[in-house]
Amino acid sequence: MDEARARELLAAAALSDPGGLAGVADAELLALGENAVFALPGTAHALSDGLVVKVGRDATHHPELFERAEREVAVATWLAEAGVPAVRAAEPKPRLVGGHPVTVWHRLPAAERPAGPADLAELLRRVHALPVPAFPLPRRELLGGVERWLQLAGDAIDPSDAAYLRARRDGFAEAAAALTPHLPLGPIHGDALPRNVHVGPEGPVLVDLETFSADFREHDLVVMALSRDRYGLPAEQYDAFVTAYGWDVRAWEGCAVLRGARETASCAWVAQHAPTNPKALDEFRRRVASLRDDDPEVRWYPF
DSSP states (O other): OOHHHHHHHHHHHHHTOTTTSOOGGGOEEEEESSEEEEEETTOOOSSOSSEEEEEEOOOSSOTHHHHHHHHHHHHHHHHHHHTOOBOOBSSSSOEEETTEEEEEEEOOOOOSBOOOHHHHHHHHHHHHTSOOOSSOOOOOOTTTTHHHHHHHHGGGSOHHHHHHHHHHHHHHHHHHHTOOOSSOOEEEOSSOOGGGEEEETTEEEEOOOTTOEEEOTHHHHHHHHHHHHHSOOOHHHHHHHHHHHTOOGGGSTTHHHHHHHHHHHHHHHHHTTTTTOHHHHHHHHHHHHHHHTTOTTSOOOOO
16 A cells, blocks of 8 residues: 555545545644554544544455554553553544554643663563453464555565575474463553654653454563564663563563564565565565575664
């Protein structure tokens, strides 16, 4: 989904609710990845002074994408009731527009500073202290998107690389199924990175709730360990994360398995952008080569 298609869907959503979504012609594109995220200027809405609209990928052949949007809205409501700082939904359910899930959110105030690893750790402590909600949360299917992303990559990537990642996925899925956690099972964010924390006037809040799951709490901690090793997170910032959370996941024997699974998923995620973006193809090739060479310290770059 490119920006032009996302804007078409945003306009269609506005036509279905002329009084609720105004100003879509001047919407600001905030992000374009798994979702297209737009901020609506000067929005008048019954629940908010400003709105953000997320347009998801086509769910026509992937109904799990609409289910994920439904769950994300439900998670936002649950976190609000639990008093956990997080982005708040402005509508109780997602819309289905042209086969795409569309969700509407309260716009957050401007960030006062970038979020850091310690901000993330404090929020994770609060999430990890919660019991499971009344509605079901799935397991963290970290490798569940690999096939879809590789199919989207198509002929843009070497077929042998796709086959390698599929085999790697299967191997890590089997290894993960045999793990024994150190922490109690329960709710997790699922994509625990500082970029998914927004620091406003009232402090840090969680955003991007669509990967919330009920699984190993270690999933949320391995992300930052991988950031230290692969993405250039300074050691002192990782140490601040560990101190704020209270435990270093690298002490757990299962860390390497969850790390390997996440590396596999991250590599395949970049592949989906290869057909239209040469930089994505270069990054994909860098990542695959480092995995084939079993070199855990080759620098990867966020994409």
